Amino acid sequence: MDMPASQRYVIMSTPRSGSSHLVRALEAHPQVACLGEIFNTRGGAMRRLGIKSPETVAKAVNEPLAYLEDVMTAWTQREDAKPVFGFKMMLHHDARVIDQIVSDPSWRVILLRRDDILAQWSSLQIAKTTGEWGSKKKKARAKAGIEEPTTRIEFKARVFEMYGNKLDTRYGTLKQRLVGHQVFEISTEAIDERRDEMLAFLGVDPALAEPAPGVGERQNGSSLEDRFTNYDEVLRYAREHGLAVTA
Template identity: 25%
Template sequence: MFENFIIVGTQRTGSTALYQALNCHPDIACGGEWTQNIPWYKKIRVARQALRGNFTGLTARNQNLIRKVFHEQTRWLGFKMLFRSSDKWLLHPRFAPALQLDQLEPCLKWIGEQPNMHVIHVVRRDAVEWLKSKYLASATGHFTIQQYPDDLKVNIPVRGAVKRLQAKNWIDNRLASLARNHPYYRVDYEEFLVSNESRLMSITEFLQCDAALVKPIDDGVQKKQSTGEAADYIKNYDELVTALQRLDLLHSPLCPSSHIK
């Protein structure tokens, strides 16, 4: 049997770079977003089977990805489960149809039933940079690796941005509640970007693995998709920042992690 971990967070938080970095350790096999494109009523069953080493319920792409890093030496087997910060909700973010399809609450209940499951929670704290990433990815269709054109400009609707951030903050708080009963490690994207190798070593120690066995991280995996600042890409940057500042939404309300474990 394997020891299991799960990477949780919202979309566009650097989880791809994190899970690929974890695969630089020989004792760790980390899959991608296994439950994406799986019907809502199958998500937990497929995840449960895959964490036992049965990958047949995954999409062909995810099967290929995990089999490249899964081997006899694997001690820790995990994957990432992300939740959408939609602006399509009324009254409260919990009622967003996207979260019903993502099965946020059933997934939290499932994780809660496994007290030995190690939780790695990745959070992006800079709201404007997060919004920039979401809207640039949507505009280009480039969600990983490929860099955005330097001359690309997007307009970010303020009302939609506010609702997305309110949803993101609520989701992150729900995910952070897993720290009460689980081994829990929070990764702030901004810190990981600056010191990914030291953060990776710290996470492998959290998983009780020998950090000295970590292989060098591929520079291409860790490269940012944008080269400029948010103001370089967002047409209504000043309007957006003013509105978010007024509502105290410029930064995640979760306190700085200090590498919470």
């Protein structure tokens, strides 16, 4: 594999944190590639590389480190390969890959976290309820002229707090393990504002980037009020605990 260590990076985040927008923002630079969730066997990374097969899917699951090597090799062999290569991982994904990244300080890490945890949590709960994790079905409904259904969930303070505590633990543990790495921490809400800083962190000239693509279509575009059956309780809880409500 012919890829300088200085030209590799990984986005580490959690579901519903706006990482898809971050990928688009980075990909707008002519020298930066981000293949998204390469370990998501239902995602588009394998198709983009032209390597999707039952054997490749099995390798991604059973031999993830060897699969990562294959992905990087396939990327460097493309005629249109951008020099700076990256992908994203969720913090709950395969621990073997995270261990490998942690053990190799040559990987640059972009650590993404969403400030509006209420928006993140509610979007996650709705995805679990509907089974829709991407925008494919939403786009199909729009094309067919079908009205978008409204899904509401009940806010349960204890469940929400357990989720927040789990996020704090995962991010805190990872940050401790990444001591010695080049790490760029950023909030979802600051992606557009700090994109030039991120690009400089990756070693490219920010002036070459195309205009930031903007947030685009959210996987859950409804307002926070439309996501809950007990929105008054959400507002009360947010006020008492000093939480941002921005969605």
